[in-house]
Amino acid sequence: MTRLEFKNVTVQYPIYNSRGMSLRNQLVRIGTGGRIESEAGHVSIVTALKDVSFSLSEGDAVALIGHNGAGKSTMLRTMAGVYAPNAGEIIREGRVATVLEMGAGMDMELSGYENIIRMSILMGVSMQEIKDRISDIEEFTQLGDFLNLPVRTYSSGMATRLMFAVTTSTRPDILLVDEIFGTGDADFQEKAKKRMEDLIASVGIFVFASHNNELVKGYCNRFFRVQHGRVDEISRDEVG
Amino acid sequence: MASESRYPALEDLRRAMGNWSIVRFMALSDMRARYKRSVLGPLWITLGTAIGSAGLGVLWSELLKVDPKTFVPSLTAGLIIWQLISGVLTDSCSLFGRQASIIRNMNLPLSIHPMQLIFKHVINFGHNIPIFFVLALFLSVPMNFNTLLFIPGFILVSLNLLWICLVVGLLGARFRDFEFMVANVMPLLMFVSPVFYRPNYLPFSENVIWANPLSYFIEVIRAPLLGSVPPVFVYQVILSMLVFGWIFAIWLFNKKHSRVAFWI
Numbered sequence: 001m002t003r004l005e006f007k008n009v010t011v012q013y014p015i016y017n018s019r020g021m022s023l024r025n026q027l028v029r030i031g032t033g034g035r036i037e038s039e040a041g042h043v044s045i046v047t048a049l050k051d052v053s054f055s056l057s058e059g060d061a062v063a064l065i066g067h068n069g070a071g072k073s074t075m076l077r078t079m080a081g082v083y084a085p086n087a088g089e090i091i092r093e094g095r096v097a098t099v100l101e102m103g104a105g106m107d108m109e110l111s112g113y114e115n116i117i118r119m120s121i122l123m124g125v126s127m128q129e130i131k132d133r134i135s136d137i138e139e140f141t142q143l144g145d146f147l148n149l150p151v152r153t154y155s156s157g158m159a160t161r162l163m164f165a166v167t168t169s170t171r172p173d174i175l176l177v178d179e180i181f182g183t184g185d186a187d188f189q190e191k192a193k194k195r196m197e198d199l200i201a202s203v204g205i206f207v208f209a210s211h212n213n214e215l216v217k218g219y220c221n222r223f224f225r226v227q228h229g230r231v232d233e234i235s236r237d238e239v240g
Numbered sequence: 241m242a243s244e245s246r247y248p249a250l251e252d253l254r255r256a257m258g259n260w261s262i263v264r265f266m267a268l269s270d271m272r273a274r275y276k277r278s279v280l281g282p283l284w285i286t287l288g289t290a291i292g293s294a295g296l297g298v299l300w301s302e303l304l305k306v307d308p309k310t311f312v313p314s315l316t317a318g319l320i321i322w323q324l325i326s327g328v329l330t331d332s333c334s335l336f337g338r339q340a341s342i343i344r345n346m347n348l349p350l351s352i353h354p355m356q357l358i359f360k361h362v363i364n365f366g367h368n369i370p371i372f373f374v375l376a377l378f379l380s381v382p383m384n385f386n387t388l389l390f391i392p393g394f395i396l397v398s399l400n401l402l403w404i405c406l407v408v409g410l411l412g413a414r415f416r417d418f419e420f421m422v423a424n425v426m427p428l429l430m431f432v433s434p435v436f437y438r439p440n441y442l443p444f445s446e447n448v449i450w451a452n453p454l455s456y457f458i459e460v461i462r463a464p465l466l467g468s469v470p471p472v473f474v475y476q477v478i479l480s481m482l483v484f485g486w487i488f489a490i491w492l493f494n495k496k497h498s499r500v501a502f503w504i
Contacts, residue, residue: 013502014499014502021414021415021416021417022415022416022417023411023415023417023418023421024417026415077344077501080345080346080347081347082343082344082345082346082347082501083498083501083502084248084497084498084501096347098345098346098347100344100345101341101344101345103341104341104342104344104345104346105341105342105345105346106341107269107270110269110272114269114272117265118265118266118269121261121262121265121266122262122266122342122346122348123346124259124262
């Protein structure tokens with residue numbers, strides 16, 4: 001049973017300036033009673049999500065839409081369990097996979113093949129399963145002999161292909177995707193779309209943050225608008 | 241993996257144990273990546289240590305006017321153990337920062353990173369320690385039952401380094417200048433530790449050396465390697481460091497566990 005539930009979740013995080021990041025400045029501040037280095041401890045608190053509640057279950061494909069900085073990525077990271085909430089409760093049942101940031105879990109010095117193994121291991125896939133999937137990944141990425149070269153020699157489009165192929169080669173229960181596969185040529189876009197559709201059909205819960213309204217309308221069946229840390233569910237027509 | 245438990249630090253450590261295959265893979269994979277482009281591969285470490293201790297051994301035995309036959313093995317063992325300790329301490333500062341792409345993207349326990357770091361340095365140590373044994377054979381260092389005591393000593397040191405790595409890693413993630421502080425303090429700690437000399441070479445101020453916690457780590461491994469039993473107080477200090485260190489580390493980790501992803 002796959003389930004993802006937020007109950008009154010609030011996520012706040014501190015932004016330290018360079019002085020706040022310095023131990024020396026902190027010590028000076030304590031030593032002088034805060035009189036000299038008055039700026040040293042200045043910390044801004046950003047409330048990225050405020051009192052958010054919703055419940056997702058098997059079959060939900062959710063689109064997160066909103067401006068840059070509206071809190072979409074924070075939302076995805078909180079869903080994934082990377083960010084812990086300051087208040088509220090999250091119930092998460094099922095194996096989570098994320099496609100949030102380019103190069104997550106990749107090591108640029110290692111070859112394409114070694115990175116396939118590395119990323120898969122990090123995602124909790126067993127060695128045997130990886131062996132079974134390698135041919136599928138080879139086929140999808142079309143990188144050929146490049147898979148024997150270090151990833152640092154890849155163009156960003158090639159790295160995207162590899163990352164996308166590896167992440168989507170597992171069948172997670174909950175898949176969280178940030179808008180990263182916008183890169184790549186038209187041919188790749190077409191293939192990625194096909195693969196994405198297959199994947200969405202097989203995962204329990206799919207959450208996708210994007211600015212591309214046409215794309216989300218094609219993939220998703222529920223739509224959340226994120227703004228100023230609040231989340232409102234809207235209808236398909238309101239997406240625009 | 242449902243809701244957050246009340247003791248995130250313990251929960252995190254428990255999950256990290258469950259992910260042992262990730263820890264092992266990452267440590268080995270980092271090693272591979274690092275020596276990918278060199279012919280000798282990880283043997284560079286061995287060669288570097290061998291050359292270093294040979295050169296320093298000859299020079300310093302002249303300077304300190306001690307017999308190279310006893311001095312060189314002692315120095316070699318000291319340098320090898322010091323490499324382990326200082327390597328862990330210096331690498332720990334940027335530990336979480338270096339793994340940011342994993343921490344910010346995957347819901348994996350944080351403590352796999354200290355474990356992986358210690359594991360990596362233990363492998364390094366495994367590359368280096370044969371030099372000592374080769375040397376010991378040539379210079380006929382006494383090998384007896386006491387020699388085997390270096391194994392429990394090594395385990396005690398590794399467990400201590402693990403909590404130190406966790407604490408230093410957390411501080412390094414929060415304070416960006418902590419790294420430079422550690423880099424500055426390390427040489428000083430080396431000079432007031434028994435790397436270059438056995439504590440009994442210094443008749444006047446043995447106590448200075450025993451004020452440095454790292455000295456105990458060196459002695460508990462080196463004394464057995466040179467065929468003698470470490471003094472009891474060395475074990476006492478190391479065991480209390482282990483207990484109190486872990487209590488402190490878990491308390492700190494418990495408090496700051498959920499903040500790390502925001503710091504890096």
